[in-house]
Amino acid sequence: MSDPRDNVQQEFLAEAQELVEALSRDLLLLDEAFHRGDRIEPTLINEIFRSVHTLKGIAGMFGYQHVGAVAHALEDLLDDLRLGRTSVGQQLLDVVVPAAHVDVARGVLRKASRPAPGVELEQILARIVEDLDELGESGVGGEHGQPSA
Amino acid sequence: MAFHALIVDDSSAVRAFVRASLEERGFVLVEEAETGFEALRLLASNAFDIVIVDVNMPDINGLELLAFMRKSPRQQAARRILISTEVGKVDTQRGLELGADAFLRKPFEVEELRTLVRDLLSGAEEASR
Numbered sequence: 001m002s003d004p005r006d007n008v009q010q011e012f013l014a015e016a017q018e019l020v021e022a023l024s025r026d027l028l029l030l031d032e033a034f035h036r037g038d039r040i041e042p043t044l045i046n047e048i049f050r051s052v053h054t055l056k057g058i059a060g061m062f063g064y065q066h067v068g069a070v071a072h073a074l075e076d077l078l079d080d081l082r083l084g085r086t087s088v089g090q091q092l093l094d095v096v097v098p099a100a101h102v103d104v105a106r107g108v109l110r111k112a113s114r115p116a117p118g119v120e121l122e123q124i125l126a127r128i129v130e131d132l133d134e135l136g137e138s139g140v141g142g143e144h145g146q147p148s149a
Numbered sequence: 150m151a152f153h154a155l156i157v158d159d160s161s162a163v164r165a166f167v168r169a170s171l172e173e174r175g176f177v178l179v180e181e182a183e184t185g186f187e188a189l190r191l192l193a194s195n196a197f198d199i200v201i202v203d204v205n206m207p208d209i210n211g212l213e214l215l216a217f218m219r220k221s222p223r224q225q226a227a228r229r230i231l232i233s234t235e236v237g238k239v240d241t242q243r244g245l246e247l248g249a250d251a252f253l254r255k256p257f258e259v260e261e262l263r264t265l266v267r268d269l270l271s272g273a274e275e276a277s278r
Contacts, residue, residue: 005166015160054160061257
């Protein structure tokens with residue numbers, strides 16, 4: 001029997017692309033605000049969290065488990081930021097912000113015909129999850145961290 | 150005759166997932182609402198057999214929609230499923246108080262959704278006999 005999700009993959013891909021674009025834009029704003037020494041607005045952290053949270057939910061439902069795993073690791077870290085358990089710092093930005101991550105996400109999503117990302121992308125994604133988990137476990141945003149609220 | 154369902158979720162991917170999962174076998178016809186306001190308009194003018202609603206939405210949230218449905222004469226027979234990424238204790242308790250019949254946690258599977266809807270609708274049929 002056919003998988004009913006096959007007929008609506010485009011809905012997922014379109015929404016996931018929008019979320020990744022929004023995430024990319026908001027992470028750059030976060031990076032800029034940090035380097036200007038501005039106060040990090042809680043609304044910005046919440047927007048980033050909301051994009052990641054939604055991406056995690058739909059990725060799991062459409063069988064993109066590798067995208068869901070990255071979103072989950074990022075969500076845990078952002079939750080710590082939202083609740084003040086960690087702060088925005090260089091170390092955190094170095095892991096979270098790189099445009100390469102967004103390119104990876106775009107690359108994964110472009111493979112619309114099947115959710116499996118291929119060995120190379122799978123390794124990159126696993127590395128990102130590892131970096132995010134390590135950072136979360138260390139409990140610090142990095143040098144010169146500043147609270148988000 | 151097909152059952153009439155409403156899915157309320159601000160994610161177009163989730164709405165498409167629910168529609169594709171339930172309509173494929175033709176026993177449920179699914180209408181979609183992207184916002185709580187859109188859902189209110191549909192709930193005011195249609196009697197649904199089952200309403201599937203996301204807790205977290207930007208304008209009117211899922212719990213507020215359940216509160217509206219409880220007072221709406223048109224929706225007294227409707228079965229209600231509350232969906233969320235995390236079904237927390239507070240939302241669960243409040244959802245039950247407001248008449249939720251079941252909870253779904255995102256991400257959920259096609260068969261999980263189908264089984265739940267089938268069970269709720271067969272229960273509704275038996276109750277109406």
